[in-house]
Amino acid sequence: MKIPPILKQYITEAILKTGLRMPSRLKLPPSSLRFALEQITRVFPQRRDVEIRQIRLAGIAAEEIKPQPAATQLIFHIHGGAFFLGSLNTHRAFLSEIAVRTQMQVLHIDYPLAPEHQYPDAAEAIYDVYQQLLDQGIQPKDIIVSGDSCGASLALALVLQLKQRNPALVPSALILMSPLLDLTLTSQSLRYNRKHDALLSIETVATGISFYVPGDMDRSTPELSPIFGDFTGLPPTLVQVGSKEILLDDARRFEQKASQAGVAVRFKLYTGMWHNFQMFSPWFDEAKRSLDDLAEFAQEIDQS
Template sequence: MPSPQHLLLKQFLTAATGPLARRRPSLNGLRLGLEVGSLFQFLPWGVHLESVRIEGMAAEWIRPQNAPVGRVLLYLHGGGYVLGSLNTHRSFIGELARRCGLQALAIDYRKAPDFPFPAALDDARLAYRWLLTQGYQPHDIIVAGDSAGGGLALALLIALRDNREPLPAAAIGLSPWTDLVLSTATIRRVAHEELQLLEALTIRGWGGHYANAVPLAHPLLSPVQADLHELPPLLLQVSDAEVLCDDVLSFAGKAQLAGVPVTLQTFEGLIHWWHLFWRLVPEARLALDKVAAFTHGIWAAQAEAARILGSTRPPKAAAPRLRARL
């Protein structure tokens, strides 16, 4: 049963989406609204910000106090490939990084329709390669994202694998958008819920903006359509009430059949993007704690593997002693 705080949030958003649906605001209007809303968000206490540019692309280091410098969370924000920015997700990424005890690199990848596929994927790959040039090892990088950013994180893994590039230690998808096709069956399932139906019809259009002339079922647009073998460990979180739930479950099942270690965590009755309301909704804070536990588990598994590998190596031969001159 969702918390009272979540129910209050849902009622507010349902009331707010009615006028929006009737007015059909432009993408620029929606973007402006999100940017204005971000003015009321603040970084968590003890989290520091540093702006950086990666070959002209705006990005930010979001560093919790005492976070180790050798590991990084590469974060790709959501927004249907058409919305969202560093501003809209800064507070959330800061809290996620703080709970995980990791520094995060957030990027402002290019948005559709001005920059359709593969612009966002190219920017994500650019950021990952840039981290490698900065001295980070692939096993010290975790890629994460929410909604479209979660789908983009999964597409990044597939693109890196297909290009025989080193893969990161793991990936995290928070309600990831794994199938841009968004089947009619899914639309019917949520048709009784005004907020979900509006969301489904809206993001179906946004998917078309991003795909442009490329088929929506292309595996780098819809990762659920891809061959998923040899991917690193995945954490997927989704609510059973979300529009994207069926597709996330399908992706998780397919990844498990391909031999990918998948941690699937489902929540009950929560709206899409519930993670972003971590200050208000206790379920969001619980979800972030589960993400932190997953990242800690990745590092612990690496340490254990290194310990076992070290214990099985043959002992080094003793250095020859020099005979002293008499």
């Protein structure tokens, strides 16, 4: 029996709220929440028409996901998880789908998580990996930097750092999926979408930030909250966000500020979708459309 789309979405949101969002509000140890997330993401089907290779870059465990031997463009993806969740395992199936749809090589890394590692450990590890890619002869024009949730924050912070050090190092494009960009938590959607976001709770975000940010640091510095950075000179950027996300306004604020700075920004809003909805593309049309949009954007960058 085929389940109607509305009923399927209702059931999925109920499962997510019960299985992940509710436990995340109970102040469980990070190990318990990491285990829960790993179990939930096991339901995502992994594409078999890719080659996955375990590697190390700058001392960090990583994976290459290749849909074809001669892929010319590289998507360097930084996974989300509120700075203390997420792994190669949680994002492997999702990124295998992106690799097939874009026909590009995808690289993702197991950067150090909080609370075991506070800022700047993750940011420094990500920068070192990017630098090693350049040292291996990969050109910035052949790299798209991508991130979801807090990974989008780390991705944007990386590009801002590269731009400041040497604009010639800036990648060809940036992809921000369901981005967490303001660690001061001042976006209004944190409140008005609090009951609607099936996956992410304010408590999880606040906990992750408290784990990640040293107590004596100003959370509004662009290194931590890249929404407050100078966007002039950023590469073309795709922003994707769901209408039910508590982080909706982080994405909207980025789109407004980036446009004012002259950035070629493409903002995509997906109706009825929750945080990190792109990972649910096997089951929901809006999530499928988001990956189609991502692939179209990436291929336009590759051909420009």
